Amino acid sequence: AQSVTQLGSHVSVSEGALVLLRCNYSSSVPPYLFWYVQYPNQGLQLLLKYTTGATLVKGINGFEAEFKKSETSFHLTKPSAHMSDAAEYFCAVSGSTGNQFYFGTGTSLTVIP
């Protein structure tokens, strides 16, 4: 079975500051890990994914995440926040067999000018 915990339902950062959104997972099989972003009244957009290989994954809009097996974490970072980054972010996990797909409860990111 797989599950995801996102620490912090709301995160506020100043424009230009580091963005760090936390995600810890639980999986009984090698996980596939994802970060999605959701803007108001829109569907989910894939930011980045980890399946196998390099543990530091780069995504769109300057975001990246690092898979740390020892810490069961997949935290999302961006060096410098932009106003357009304000949105809801979801971490998700799927088993390597692709059975089921589990989302966290989301983190709302606010960017302060």
Next chain:
Amino acid sequence: DAGVTQSPTHLIKTRGQQVTLRCSPKSGHDTVSWYQQALGQGPQFIFQYYEEEERQRGNFPDRFSGHQFPNYSSELNVNALLLGDSALYLCASTLGPGGRFYEQYFGPGTRLTVT
């Protein structure tokens, strides 16, 4: 390139009624998954259709059913609506056999309100 489309955008129903939501997958995709996203929560997997059959199912009652058509579009049906069914219903499409979730593309969703 047409992305995932869903209809209707918004829907209001009364308890006990039945509802049908529709989804057209991204061009070239053949697998459709449905998710329920309650307010303030992450999406929860309902089921997935591939080759017109339900391939995977999450922890949802039989009131939730679906269908996939030969053109890969899909419907989600919910019977005997409850207030707790109020949510954003998301459709996602992928290419390939059921289970390749890592290439999912999501539609904008249908907002269902049950009164």
